Amino acid sequence: MxxxxxxxxxxxxxxxxxxxxxxxxxxxxxxxxxxxxxxxPPFIGFMIAFSISFTVIALDEASNWQGFRLALxxxxxxxxxxxxASLLALTCYSTLxxxxxxxIAYGLALLFPGVSQLAELAGAGFDGFAMAFVAVLSVFLCSxxxxxxxxxxxxxxxxxxxxWVPLVAVLAxxxxxxxxxxxxxxxxxxxxxxxxLLTPVGLAAMVALTVVVYGGSCLLAxxxxxxxxx
Numbered sequence: 001m002x003x004x005x006x007x008x009x010x011x012x013x014x015x016x017x018x019x020x021x022x023x024x025x026x027x028x029x030x031x032x033x034x035x036x037x038x039x040x041p042p043f044i045g046f047m048i049a050f051s052i053s054f055t056v057i058a059l060d061e062a063s064n065w066q067g068f069r070l071a072l073x074x075x076x077x078x079x080x081x082x083x084x085a086s087l088l089a090l091t092c093y094s095t096l097x098x099x100x101x102x103x104i105a106y107g108l109a110l111l112f113p114g115v116s117q118l119a120e121l122a123g124a125g126f127d128g129f130a131m132a133f134v135a136v137l138s139v140f141l142c143s144x145x146x147x148x149x150x151x152x153x154x155x156x157x158x159x160x161x162x163x164w165v166p167l168v169a170v171l172a173x174x175x176x177x178x179x180x181x182x183x184x185x186x187x188x189x190x191x192x193x194x195x196x197l198l199t200p201v202g203l204a205a206m207v208a209l210t211v212v213v214y215g216g217s218c219l220l221a222x223x224x225x226x227x228x229x230x
Contacts, residue, residue, distance in 0.1 A: 004082020027101040035120035041098030045138040048094035147217030155224040
């Protein structure tokens with residue numbers, strides 16, 4: 001697992017540096033233009049996490065590393081766990097980078113209150129719990145999307161998996177509306193659930209749910225990868 005984790009880190013190190021600089025600058029610009037600090041962690045989190053995730057998976061397929069690893073002293077379970085660990089670490093890193101960018105943007109707003117684009121940020125103030133909430137929510141959403149995508153990639157490879165991801169998304173959309181009977185007004189419970197999450201207990205529950213969903217996906221991907229032939 002550790003070897004696979006380090007392999008992923010080394011493979012994307014150059015791309016990660018580039019994406020970090022770009023996302024950091026763009027994130028502060030987005031905050032200034034939108035007048036919201038809390039949009040930065042999800043923005044940077046999604047931007048870096050998915051850009052680098054697709055890069056590392058595509059490199060596997062383009063360089064045929066998947067077949068090469070079969071000759072190494074790495075079990076398929078190690079490959080799956082290492083890949084899941086590296087992408088989760090990447091998601092947390094990118095989200096924390098977003099929080100740092102938000103803090104810097106807020107600091108600039110306090111230092112230069114005369115700049116009209118920053119004045120709104122300074123006037124809105126900074127809420128530490130709200131920032132923690134959007135950071136955890138960003139990690140949860142990113143990891144959930146990865147939890148859907150990765151088993152498909154381990155089962156079919158990235159090229160074929162890309163064809164299945166839109167189908168899975170459409171099916172989830174259809175099943176959701178079938179469950180509420182097509183009446184969007186009947187989903188007021190979503191608002192109530194969101195309000196419940198805006199508490200320390202709700203935040204802890206979201207962290208626990210992230211672990212359960214991502215861990216369950218890892219177990220599923222491991223079983224699918226064991227059956228895959230190269």
